[in-house]
Amino acid sequence: MDLQGQNGLVSTYRQSWRNRGLAGVLVSALLVTFYLVLYFEDKLEKVIHMRPLTDFATSVGLRNRWYLYGLLYCVLMIVGGALYLRKHGNSRYNQLRIATNVTVQVLFGFLLPFIMPLFNGPELYVSYFWPLKYDYFYPHTLQDLPLYFAAYTVLGSLLLAPIMAYFFGKRWYCSWVCGCGALANTFGDPWRHLTSKSTRAWRFEKWSIYLVLGLVLLTTALVGMDFLVGAQHPTFHRLVAGEHWDDWSLKYLYGLVVGAILAGVVGTGLYPILGPRVWCRNFCPMAAFLGLVGKFGRFRIRVKPGMCISCGNCSTYCEMGIDVRSYAQSDQSFTRASCVGCGMCAHVCPRGVLKLSNAPRGQADKKRQGLTVVDF
Ligand code: SF4
Ligand code: SF4
Structure with missing residues (x-):
């Protein structure tokens, strides 16, 4: 029993899975393994001659492993959200925020992208904006999107998101809409106290988050330039936008390091070790962008x-x-x-x-x- 009666404040440090004990390390190892298989299943197949997530996804009627991931994401968020509200649901703000998180993720992060291709429509993610969804500003992606959605994503990223951040801070996105933040606030909530308050962590955060913001700006600008001149400059094209993994292009490296390793493996896999906002705090370029606007x-x-x-x-x-x-x-x-x-x-x-x-x-x-x- 929590004698302090502060929503579990004492118990946060009492349970092994919440205080970096053995149980927490095991949960983290499980999450990291899942993300490594998710992102690198193609390479794993060469070793174990099977695709565990893809095979399981297709066996339960899902098109590929990404839909399986989307489904698991929703389930973890719903269960985590219910447990969060059991502890902290005595506030209207928390009730509305978690209900919005779950609704946005289930409707726009899973159901809409799953259903539209069934009717030969595009797979659209309306709750993600550039620079978090960095490929939305790549010219080839914009070309392939329906015009209405290309306009939505450009105006949403450059106008709607910063204007909202001016009036409401970045909370309108990071704590209400974004899928990464929503998972952190539901499934990741039991580990929130593990986020470091040290000066060293704060110094690291200041450098790392703006470094990633700089990288996404550079990558987007160079991929845009490649769209215009890449055909005449094959070496430039290969270095900037080469599609094969052994090109080690800037576009490939950004997707690998930021999109897969920092956002997935580190950002979510290490919830039980570093707290649930490792990605948002240290690496998310959208958080950096909205945070800068929010300062004013x-x-x-x-x-x-x-x-x-x-x-x-x-x-x-x-x-x-x-x-x-x-x-x-x-x-x-x-x-x-x-x-x-x-x-x-x-x-x-x-x-x-x-x-x-x-x-x-x-x-x-x-x-x-x-x-x-x-x-x-
Ligand atoms: S330390 Fe924080 S939680 Fe405690 S009384 Fe002061 S403001 Fe409130
Ligand atoms: S991020 Fe920290 S300072 Fe900001 S509202 Fe949440 S608990 Fe308070």
Whole structure:
């Protein structure tokens, strides 16, 4: 029994599968193995002469292993979402957020892309935008998309997403719509306290996330250039957009390193070791882009002055490794580019100190000071 009565705050460190104990390491190993097979099944087939995920997917009537992955993703999110709401469902914000997460993923992340090809339609993912769905801005992809969807994805990525981030912070996407964030907030929730709050982790995050954003910009620009001049420059074409794995093209490497290893193997496989937002915090170019916009926008976490008792619940539960307590102790409302607006810091605060706000900035909020990151 959790005697503290803070939504399982004490028990977070008591269970082996949640405190990097043996059970947690085994769950992580299982997830990593699954992702390695998912991404590299073609290579594995040369060794074991079978395609385990593809064979299983087709045996249950799914077209390929990616639909099997989509189905498992939805199941984990629904089960994880129900367990999350059992602990934290006493808040309307959490109820609406998790219901939206699951609905968006089931409808737009699985059912729509599965059903449309049955009627000879295209496989479209309406809840993903560039630069997260990096190939949506490759000219060949845009050419193959229906015109209405090409317009939607360009305008959605360059206008809708940043405008929404200005008014609501990146929470509208990272905590309500995005499939990666939705899995982290449901299936990954039991490990949220494992996100590092150390200064070293914060320094790493600042470099890594903007490095990936730079890489996606470079890759998109060079693939676009290749579309225009690649036919006359075969070496440039091979280095930038070569389709075979042994070309080691920039496009192939970005997909392999960022799209498969960082987003899948590391980003989800290591939930039980590094917490559920490893990808979002350190590598997601969409999070970097929306976080930059959000710095100039309205969203912030308001702190009620003189109320904090320094219990640290908010920092413990912050899945992005933000030291919320240090702001609360200093009576300092704040905006952080990495904050995904999950609302858990406010939810677990026993004194009601914190409030997520989109209201235009008042005079008090304008006076922000840089706080040293506390290493604990
Ligand atoms: S600061 Fe609060 S709202 Fe932002 S990511 Fe951390 S817990 Fe979620
Ligand atoms: S803001 Fe609330 S949860 Fe965070 S340290 Fe202060 S009292 Fe505790």
